[in-house]
Structure formats: C-alpha cells, structure tokens
Amino acid sequence: MPIKSESTLRVVLYEGDGAAPLDDSFAAMTALLERGYAVTRTTSGGSVAPQTRGSLLVLGKFSDGRAPLAESATADVSVRFHDIAGQDAAGITALVEKERDTTGAAKHGEWKPWFPVIDYDRCTNCMQCLSFCLFGVYGVDDESRIQVQNNDNCKTNCPACSRVCPEAAIMFPKYKAGPINGDLVSSADLQREKMKIDISALLGGDVYSMLRARSEKAQSRFSKERDEGKALAERQKCLVKLAAAGDIPAEVLMSLPSPEEIARRAEEAKAKAAAALAAQRTP
Amino acid sequence: MPKILYCHCQYAQVVPKDVKETVLRKLCESGVAFDAVADLCEMAARRDPALAQLSASGEVKIAACFPRAVKGLFHQCGADLAADKTEVLNMRTLRAEEVVARLAAEDLRVNIPMKGGTIAE
Structure with a gap:
C-alpha cells in the first residue's frame, strides 16, 4: 500500500487539567519518537495543532486513577484514553504498539523517507x-x-x-x-x-x-x-x-x-x- | 506564544544526536505544550494532514533542519507555511542552546526563504 494511503496513530502525552505531570516525559517522548510516532505534549498552557483525521491515543496520569471515557471529537477522529500511572517508557511504548495493532495504523520505520x-x-x-x-x-x-x-x-x-x-x-x-x-x-x-x-x-x-x-x-x-x-x-x-x-x-x-x-x-x-x-x- | 514543532529526524543521522536530545529534554522540562514528530520527511511523504493543521494555525517555531528544506516539505504536503508566521531553527547547524533559547523566546524571527532569496551571500 502506498504510504500516502496509510492512516497513522498520534499519541498525546496529557499533562493538563485533571492529570498529574508525567514522571519522565522525556524518556517516554524519546521512546515513542524512536518508534516513529508523532507525539503531542499538552499542558494547561499553550496550544498544539488539532487532529482532524485518524486515531488519537491520549495517555496521562489521570487524577482519579481512571482514564476518561473515549469520545470522538469528530466522526473522522477516533480517540482513546489510557492511564499510564506507574508505567515506564518501555511500558508506555508497549501499550502504544498494542494500540497501533488494534487500530491498523501504519507501522513506521519500514521505509527510510528519502525523496526529492x-x-x-x-x-x-x-x-x-x-x-x-x-x-x-x-x-x-x-x-x-x-x-x-x-x-x-x-x-x-x-x-x-x-x-x-x-x-x-x-x-x-x-x-x-x-x-x-x-x-x-x-x-x-x-x-x-x-x-x-x-x-x-x-x-x-x-x-x-x-x-x-x-x-x-x-x-x-x-x-x-x-x-x-x-x-x-x-x-x-x-x-x-x-x-x-x-x-x-x-x-x-x-x-x-x-x-x-x-x-x-x-x-x-x-x-x-x-x-x-x-x-x-x-x- | 507561537506553537512549537520539534522534528526528531529519526531516519537519518544528519542532526547531531546531542543537539536533538538537549532540545527535546529542555522542551519536556519547560512545561510548554508542543508537537513532536519522529520525522518531518516521513510525514510530508504521507501527506499527513497534521502538517496542514499546523501551518494553518498561526505563528509557529519549527526545530528541524534547513528552512529551505522545511518550506519545501510543507509545500509538498499541500500545507504552505506562512512566511510572516514561521521561524525555522536549524538543528543541523545551530547549537542546542541557541535552539532552546529561540524556542523559549516570545518573539518570532521569521526566516523561511522568499522567492529569489535563496542565494547565500
């Protein structure tokens, strides 16, 4: 399948309202980037690009210990939440890989992006x-x-x-x-x-x-x-x-x-x- | 504050590893919201709509590689960057401290090349 036709999974490390800061967001971020994922870090301040298509996986240490129920923002975006309290970078990566398999999103790293x-x-x-x-x-x-x-x-x-x-x-x-x-x-x-x-x-x-x-x-x-x-x-x-x-x-x-x-x-x-x-x- | 996009240039060794690591670490420590992508080239090849969302969302600072290349990548993706709203920080040539300082600064120093502006002095 041409890469243009593949859907992708975007990961959000959520550290905004209703969630605690992650213990080591740098390690988690690095591990996910090395697996080819796009990762958004959200906090109470600042803004990021919106998602309009594909699958979004929101990870955080949610205050009541439970991940919120998933609700799609639009019909074209599938959103899922996971609580990652106690997980290290390897555990977070494994969770994301499992989610990628479930959604059928593209596997990264099989092609070196070399083109004019x-x-x-x-x-x-x-x-x-x-x-x-x-x-x-x-x-x-x-x-x-x-x-x-x-x-x-x-x-x-x-x-x-x-x-x-x-x-x-x-x-x-x-x-x-x-x-x-x-x-x-x-x-x-x-x-x-x-x-x-x-x-x-x-x-x-x-x-x-x-x-x-x-x-x-x-x-x-x-x-x-x-x-x-x-x-x-x-x-x-x-x-x-x-x-x-x-x-x-x-x-x-x-x-x-x-x-x-x-x-x-x-x-x-x-x-x-x-x-x-x-x-x-x-x- | 302008949005921030960080490119990890995962599939090549052209950006010094220590520069990438320092910039990413400082971003994580700063508490700011930002988007990070494994490889901007790969996203452009995929025609990923996230790039169009980013380019259309106002002022942006992009930590990646040469401004001319970044401009071309976004264009290929159908997501032209606004010349008056974009600052590209070249991690291939700048020191990590310089990149971090510019990402943290509130002002925007626009620098993507305009037509006829691609000749080095």
Whole structure:
C-alpha cells in the first residue's frame, strides 16, 4: 500500500487539567519518537495543532486513577484514553504498539523517507528531472507543473536527479551536503550548475546508453566466456565510475533493471516530460 | 506564544544526536505544550494532514533542519507555511542552546526563504 494511503496513530502525552505531570516525559517522548510516532505534549498552557483525521491515543496520569471515557471529537477522529500511572517508557511504548495493532495504523520505520523536495522558488519547470528519473517519482499536476508524486519509489540515498537540475532546485533534506540538503544555494553552486553537472556528460554520453552499452558488453562477454564473475566485475567497474561521479549508491546502480527495461522507462519518462512541456506552451 | 514543532529526524543521522536530545529534554522540562514528530520527511511523504493543521494555525517555531528544506516539505504536503508566521531553527547547524533559547523566546524571527532569496551571500 502506498504510504500516502496509510492512516497513522498520534499519541498525546496529557499533562493538563485533571492529570498529574508525567514522571519522565522525556524518556517516554524519546521512546515513542524512536518508534516513529508523532507525539503531542499538552499542558494547561499553550496550544498544539488539532487532529482532524485518524486515531488519537491520549495517555496521562489521570487524577482519579481512571482514564476518561473515549469520545470522538469528530466522526473522522477516533480517540482513546489510557492511564499510564506507574508505567515506564518501555511500558508506555508497549501499550502504544498494542494500540497501533488494534487500530491498523501504519507501522513506521519500514521505509527510510528519502525523496526529492522541489524548491519552487528556483524551479523553472524544465522537466529535466521528470525526463531523467527511471522510477516514476516525478509527475505533473493539472497545470503541468512538476511535482513529486511517488515519494516511496525513490531509491534510498540516491541524489542523482538533483545533479541534473540546472537550477539547484531539487533538495534531499537528509543528504549530507549543501545545497542538496536544503542549505542556501551559493553563487559558486550556481556556477557549477550552469556548467550543468550532468553525469551523462561526465561519462561522455547519455548515461542510459552508456549503461546499456556496458551491460551489453558484459553480457556478450558472459556469453562468450561463460564467466559470470567477470561479467559482474566489468559491470561493477563501470558503475563505480558512475557512482563516484554522481554520488549514487552502488547498490542503486547494481539494482537497475535490464537494459531493455531501462530504455523503455527512459523513453516513457522523456515522453511524459515532452507532453508536459508541450502543455505548458499551449495557451 | 507561537506553537512549537520539534522534528526528531529519526531516519537519518544528519542532526547531531546531542543537539536533538538537549532540545527535546529542555522542551519536556519547560512545561510548554508542543508537537513532536519522529520525522518531518516521513510525514510530508504521507501527506499527513497534521502538517496542514499546523501551518494553518498561526505563528509557529519549527526545530528541524534547513528552512529551505522545511518550506519545501510543507509545500509538498499541500500545507504552505506562512512566511510572516514561521521561524525555522536549524538543528543541523545551530547549537542546542541557541535552539532552546529561540524556542523559549516570545518573539518570532521569521526566516523561511522568499522567492529569489535563496542565494547565500
């Protein structure tokens, strides 16, 4: 199931009226965050964002030792209460995990949230990213504006599309260095982008053609020599160069589909980009 | 007081652990109400409506990463942050004490980049 379709469980650590302060809210909060939950701490003062959808689990040390009866604020929100007096962080986490199972809410941590984020202040809608990506991460909206549509299709730790963007408009917030990590774009970065850090150019031609050629060469060798090890070594040698040029994880390159499938997907992506560009030009 | 959102950046090691821990601990000790999320990126990928609720609820201070990235994440979620109501505290570059001080301050120092304002001097 795409992650966009999954419901989530939000936990509230309640320390407001009618409840005592928690003994160690930091430990409880840390344990829950490490399990991937969103946690709201409410007190008598201050306010937090309201909940409009999904399941809400309210935990507290309630004054009469009993949790209040659950009442949904709206039809779209399911609310449950639990008294956690005497529970440590591990006990609270176990309780929340059990509740998550009951509600069928998403289990976190099975996917590393790695995907491109577009800086629309910089993006010129040139569609190079759409044309480049083989994995269907990008698409266009109703107004032919580029957007990230399938975040979970992105290949973990691969920032390759950000390197084909001529405007440095593609960020990966978990990347190590700027401006890809979201740091401000410097003049020096722009100069580099103007030179178009194009991994295909670095490798002396279209990247997919290069991969195809290398793979065919490796396959040919394999068929002649019947030596799977040599074919693999050849492919690895080629991919090491590509990985270094674009900071693309070797495992991403090694898991690329067959040359035929690469060609098919590349054509499909280019066609989508061309259609979007044509739609932009249509008044 | 502006609302507070803290991001634990759970699925990457790009925010120093000691900074995250200190900021979270001080928030818990302060007695203020706040929202904490395991990972803002994951929430944005889910198009979690909680982000829209937060962005629409007035002034907010967000302890996370680079303001440009945070702005983009909210936008991707269909929850544009108001430039005049948002302060982003970058735990990748600021010291924990600086983040804590800004979260505790009553004033808001808006800082998400505007169009044309993403070039470093």
